[in-house]
Amino acid sequence: MVTIKDVARLAGVSISTVSRVINDSKPVSPEAREKVLKVIKETGYKPNDVARSLVTKRSYLIGVIVNNLANTYVAEIVRGIEEIGKMYDYDILLCSSYFSKEAQQKYLQLLDRKQAEGIVLVGYDFDDEIIEQVKNLNKPYIFFTRNIKNNINYIGIDHFSASYEMTNYLIRQGHRNIAFLGDFEERSSVEKDKIEGYLKALQENELEYNMVYTAGGRRYSHAYESGKEIVKDINNFTAMVCSNDELAIGLMNILLDKNYKVPDDISIAGYGNYQIGQYVRPQLTTVGEPFYDIGAVSMRMLIKTIIKGEKSISNVMELPFTIEKRNSVKKLDDNKK
Amino acid sequence: MVTIKDVARLAGVSISTVSRVINDSKPVSPEAREKVLKVIKETGYKPNDVARSLVTKRSYLIGVIVNNLANTYVAEIVRGIEEIGKMYDYDILLCSSYFSKEAQQKYLQLLDRKQAEGIVLVGYDFDDEIIEQVKNLNKPYIFFTRNIKNNINYIGIDHFSASYEMTNYLIRQGHRNIAFLGDFEERSSVEKDKIEGYLKALQENELEYNMVYTAGGRRYSHAYESGKEIVKDINNFTAMVCSNDELAIGLMNILLDKNYKVPDDISIAGYGNYQIGQYVRPQLTTVGEPFYDIGAVSMRMLIKTIIKGEKSISNVMELPFTIEKRNSVKKLDDNKK
DNA sequence: CTGAAAGCGCTTACAG
């Protein structure tokens, strides 16, 4: 491997001078610069970032801890993180923990040892111990989670309002009996917000019927399975808003497989605007969560914090959401109940 | 930040001794070890991997260059890469190039400077210049691509056989007129293999009809759009095998949207076994490509090569595929043509 | 504008 020493020797200058031309950090005479550049080109010299990192104490590395990259929304967030990172010359050290607290702890240690300059954590819920550990790392961090705990730096959308607006949209479409399909029995903070938004809309419209089902999980299969029971109550409501798109599609499919028609027999709304919602038929009406932007904004805040030399990010930021109107929701005639 | 020096001073030993207990690299007296361990615990000392990396010349970093993480199959491959990496204590430096050759070049440089020990490249096609550059890096690398060029290290499945078997399956289901939906006009090596497998099956069964359409791309929208034309020929064939699942679903949806029934009016087979194929209705019959395994096996080969201190991986490996029989393909009655 | 020197935080022969 050719090092800065070799370049200096070959160019007949000191390593200081070589360093200066590489980094453009201080004035160098045109002649010296040219000689150095020539040698660099000839030898194919590339500075060793590890050595540089050791002396500058800058790694330009951001650790990103996710549970599962195969979730499309996670990939979207990571995409946002990466794009912004690239703009500022930061690189991503990717860590998938697959919901294991031990893996998360191990990665946190690792990121510390590798001198990562900041950490982004993406996941449904994080253990208090993990949160504590992140804080103790004493570097900037930011969370994207469904269970927002006290004084965590968080970026996302206003779930109460989103759920409220979606429910209102269904009401405007003529629905009077609207149920909600949640994820876990034990509600995360975000889940609570969604349910409150849903209830608020019903209440404001003086609708008496309300019903919160739980799928027992967040995945397609959870909704597909629990849907087998829910289907028995299907005459009680004409529409259902689901806590996420996977649940919505799982529910839609069990209904379809049991020969119900969506949206003719029942309207379904999702939450998240996962890519797949546009691929299924009927296409899914859903709340648009700007995952890419969430990643991008998080990363920008993180990098700004790092650059300013601060240790922690103060603000909790809420991004705008959208209501994606597609055709899993039907407008009810007035004569129909 | 507490360094090895601080630990040494506090424990009353030399930094050599501290290093030895951290790395368990040489015998240390129990008393010394205990003192050191105690100080480490008290101070929360964590070794700086950057410094360590500089002297050991080992980064334990593998660069992974992908185009777009949001493609589920890419995420699957990365998942395999990461899991195996974790087993060997290697970390992933993630680089998404979004099909930009410039970005790929930039990342290659970066990975070199960061002293990555190996590189995995995942993408549809790579420019010759990129391939050359990868080789010049003089570190182990491996490709997953759809356009396999001479002496590239590649891991994947036998596409000729997979396509051949899928076509045969359709034939066994009673289909006589089977068309193929390819991606680009200009065929990649893998695309050629698929088409040859398709033609071989037809030929062996003495079926005269054959027809290769092209979608002009690999995404859902390409098939959805080109499907508008293909639909005009729909009476010519009873089944279609598509070059990937996104195309299959795009085609399926345009047919559905134009009120054709799948599989009653036409059977559709995909390729890849993307997660989404199980979410759509009808569920997609498809070729199962073991993306997770492809990532895992690639990574294992790469790491073995690194550990053995070799510069290049010799073998090209083919992994087993499956035929996922779901219900987008219908068995034709004998009386029906 | 330039170079010699110190130093970043480690590991590892080497000598004892």
Added chain:
DNA sequence: CTGAAAGCGCTTACAG
């Protein structure tokens, strides 16, 4: 079993 010393490949005051 232990420590002093050299060195990994850089950057950056410092002095000129």
